[in-house]
Amino acid sequence: xAVTLDQTIAHKQHTLLSKVFASQTFWVVIAVILACLFLxxxxxxxxxxxNLYNITRNITFVAIVALGMTFVIITGGIDLSVGSVLCLCxxxxxxxxxxxxxxxxxxxxAIATALIIGAFNGVLIAYLGxxxxxxxLGMLSIARSLAMVASNNTVVFQFGPDHDKLLALGxxxxxxxxxxxxxxxxxxxxxxxxxxRWTKFGRHIFAIGGNEHAATLTGVPVRQIKVVVYMIxxxxxxxxxxxxxxxxxxxxxxxxxxxxxxxxxxxVIGGANLAGGMGTAFGAVVxxxxxxxxxxxxxxxxxxxxxxGVFIGGAILLAVLFDxxxxxxxxx
Amino acid sequence: MGKIAxxxxxxxxxxxxxxxxxxxxxxxxxxxxxxxxxxISKHFGAIQAVNDVSLSIEAGQVVGLMGDNGAGKSTLVKMxxxxxxxxxxxxxxxxxxxxxxxxxxxxxxxxxxxxxxxxLCNNLTAAANVYLGRxxxxxxxxxxxxxxxxxxxxxxxxxxxxxxxxRPRDLVKQMSGGQRxxxxxxxxxxxxxxxxxxxxxxxxxxxxxxxxxxxxxRHLRDQGIxxxxxxxxxxxxxxxxxxxxxxxxxxxxxxxxxxxxxxxEVTGLITGAIEQV
Numbered sequence: 001x002a003v004t005l006d007q008t009i010a011h012k013q014h015t016l017l018s019k020v021f022a023s024q025t026f027w028v029v030i031a032v033i034l035a036c037l038f039l040x041x042x043x044x045x046x047x048x049x050x051n052l053y054n055i056t057r058n059i060t061f062v063a064i065v066a067l068g069m070t071f072v073i074i075t076g077g078i079d080l081s082v083g084s085v086l087c088l089c090x091x092x093x094x095x096x097x098x099x100x101x102x103x104x105x106x107x108x109x110a111i112a113t114a115l116i117i118g119a120f121n122g123v124l125i126a127y128l129g130x131x132x133x134x135x136x137l138g139m140l141s142i143a144r145s146l147a148m149v150a151s152n153n154t155v156v157f158q159f160g161p162d163h164d165k166l167l168a169l170g171x172x173x174x175x176x177x178x179x180x181x182x183x184x185x186x187x188x189x190x191x192x193x194x195x196x197r198w199t200k201f202g203r204h205i206f207a208i209g210g211n212e213h214a215a216t217l218t219g220v221p222v223r224q225i226k227v228v229v230y231m232i233x234x235x236x237x238x239x240x241x242x243x244x245x246x247x248x249x250x251x252x253x254x255x256x257x258x259x260x261x262x263x264x265x266x267x268v269i270g271g272a273n274l275a276g277g278m279g280t281a282f283g284a285v286v287x288x289x290x291x292x293x294x295x296x297x298x299x300x301x302x303x304x305x306x307x308x309g310v311f312i313g314g315a316i317l318l319a320v321l322f323d324x325x326x327x328x329x330x331x332x
Numbered sequence: 333m334g335k336i337a338x339x340x341x342x343x344x345x346x347x348x349x350x351x352x353x354x355x356x357x358x359x360x361x362x363x364x365x366x367x368x369x370x371x372i373s374k375h376f377g378a379i380q381a382v383n384d385v386s387l388s389i390e391a392g393q394v395v396g397l398m399g400d401n402g403a404g405k406s407t408l409v410k411m412x413x414x415x416x417x418x419x420x421x422x423x424x425x426x427x428x429x430x431x432x433x434x435x436x437x438x439x440x441x442x443x444x445x446x447x448x449x450x451x452l453c454n455n456l457t458a459a460a461n462v463y464l465g466r467x468x469x470x471x472x473x474x475x476x477x478x479x480x481x482x483x484x485x486x487x488x489x490x491x492x493x494x495x496x497x498x499r500p501r502d503l504v505k506q507m508s509g510g511q512r513x514x515x516x517x518x519x520x521x522x523x524x525x526x527x528x529x530x531x532x533x534x535x536x537x538x539x540x541x542x543x544x545x546x547x548x549x550r551h552l553r554d555q556g557i558x559x560x561x562x563x564x565x566x567x568x569x570x571x572x573x574x575x576x577x578x579x580x581x582x583x584x585x586x587x588x589x590x591x592x593x594x595x596x597e598v599t600g601l602i603t604g605a606i607e608q609v
Binding site for chain 1: 487
C-alpha cells in the first residue's frame with residue numbers, strides 16, 4: 001500500500017487556500033474591502049480619521065450582539081429578543097446608577113438581568129419544547145415593556161455618582177486612540193472564536209445544530225447546552241447595552257429597536273446557517289462590518305436613507321446566493 | 333473465574349483471549365456469558381411488549397435477533413441500552429446484576445449501540461463524530477482544550493483496524509453509506525466495549541456496502557466483542573451470525589445455532605407458521 005496510516009490521518013479535504021476561497025466569510029471580507037476602497041476614492045469624507053472612528057465604533061454594537069447570536073444560530077435556534085434585552089439591560093443599569101448606586105452595582109444588575117432572561121428563554125425552549133421563534137418573540141415584547149416600566153418611559157441621562165466612569169467606559173479610547181467598544185468587541189470575538197473551535201462546549205453546539213437527535217443519543221447534554229446558549233445570547237445583548245449606554249450618555253426605551261434583524265442579518269451574511277451547524281465569530285464581525293459600511297456609504301454618497309433597507313436586504317440575499325451556488329457545484 | 337477474566341478489561345488481553353475462540357469457530361466453544369437476561373418482561377400499560385424472555389450472550393459471538401415488526405426486538409434492545417428498565421426480570425453482566433437508568437450508564441458498562449439512523453452529524457468530521465460526547469482534551473483545569481491531533485490519530489487507527497477507507501478529517505456529509513457505518517461502528521471501539529448492539533445496520537445501503545458492514549461485524553467479533561445484530565435481512569444473519577434468536581409477539585420462540593437452523597425454519601418462526609422450537 002502506497003498510502004500510510006499517517007498520510008490518511010493527515011489527509012485534508014481542502015488545502016488552506018481552497019478552504020479560504022470556499023468560505024462565504026472570505027468573500028464578504030473582499031466585499032467590505034472593495035467597498036472601502038471605492039468609497040475612499042469616490043468621496044473625500046470616507047477615509048477620514050473621524051469617519052473611520054465612527055464606523056468601527058458603530059460596528060461594535062451589532063457585532064457584539066451578533067457574537068452571542070452566533071451560538072444560538074449554530075444550534076439551529078434563533079433569538080429575536082436581543083434588541084429588547086439590550087434596551088432592558090441598559091435601562092436597569094441607568095436606573096440603578098441614577099438611584100445613587102455605583103457603577104459596579106449597576107453593571108452587576110444589568111448582567112444579572114440578562115442572564116435571568118436568557119435562562120428563562122432557554123428553559124422554555126430546551127425543557128418545555130417551545131419553539132425558539134415564539135419564546136423569543138414573546139420576550140421581545142416583554143423585555144421592552146419592562147424597560148418602559150423600569151423607567152416610566154422617560155429618558156435617563158444622569159447616572160449618579162459614577163456618571164463619568166460610565167461615560168469613559170463606553171465613550172473613551174484608552175488604547176492607541178481606538179474606541180473602547182472596538183476593543184471590547186475584539187476581545188469578545190476572540191473569546192467566541194476560541195470557545196467555538198477549542199472547547200468541548202463549542203463542539204457540542206455544532207453537533208446539536210448538525211443533528212440534535214444524534215447529539216442526544218451520544219450523551220451530549222443537549223438541554224443544558226441550549227439553556228447556556230440562550231444565556232450567552234442575552235449576556236451579549238446586555239454587554240452591548242452597557243457599552244452603548246456609556247457611549248450614548250442617555251438611555252431611551254427606543255434603544256435597540258429592530259436591532260434583532262440587523263444582528264441576524266450580520267450573522268447570516270458572515271456565513272452562519274439558520275438551519276444550524278455552521279457559523280464563526282469572525283463571520284459575525286465581518287457581517288456587521290458590511291452592514292455598517294453599506295449604511296455609512298449611502299449617507300456619504302448622498303443617497304436617500306430610505307434606500308438603506310434595500311441595500312442591506314440585497315446584501316443578505318447575495319451572501320446566501322453565493323452559498324447556494326457553491327452547493328449546486330458541489331452536488332453536480 | 334478464569335472465564336470472566338477472559339472477557340477482560342484490558343484491550344490486548346482480550347484480543348489474545350479472543351483469538352483461540354475465533355480459531356475454534358464452528359466447533360462447540362467454551363463460552364463466557366457477558367450478558368444474561370433472566371425472565372425479562374416489559375409492558376407499557378396494557379401492552380405486553382416483551383414477555384418472559386431469558387437469554388445469554390457470549391463474548392466473541394454474533395447473535396442475530398430476528399422477528400417481525402412489533403415482535404419486541406427493539407423494546408428488548410432498548411432495555412439493554414438503558415433507555416428504560418424492564419418491568420420484571422433481571423439483567424446480569426459478567427455475573428453481576430445490571431441496573432441501568434439511562435443510556436450513558438449502559439455505555440459505562442461496556443454496552444455500545446449502533447443506531448439504525450447511525451446518529452451522525454453531517455456537519456462534523458469523521459473523527460469528531462467518533463468522539464462525539466467523549467471528546468479528548470488536553471491542558472489543565474478549566475482551560476482544557478480539544479486535542480484534535482490525538483482524536484485524528486486514534487480515529488485513523490480505528491478506521492485502519494476496521495479496514496475502512498474512511499479518513500478522520502473528512503466531513504461525514506460527503507461519505508458513502510458504508511463509510512458512515514464505519515464511523516458509527518468506530519465509536520463502539522473507542523472504549524472497552526463488551527457488547528455492541530446493531531440496529532438494522534444493513535437496511536439502507538448498497539449490496540457492496542453490505543459486505544463491507546458484515547466484515548466490520550466480523551472484525552468486532554474477532555476482538556472478542558459480543559455483537560447483537562438486529563436485522564430483517566435473512567442472508568446477512570445467516571452469513572455472519574453464530575446464533576439466531578427469533579421473537580414473535582414479545583416471546584422468544586427460538587434460540588439456536590445457525591448451523592442447526594435454516595432460513596426456511598426462521599421464516600416460519602417469524603411468521604408463526606412454526607410455533608416454537
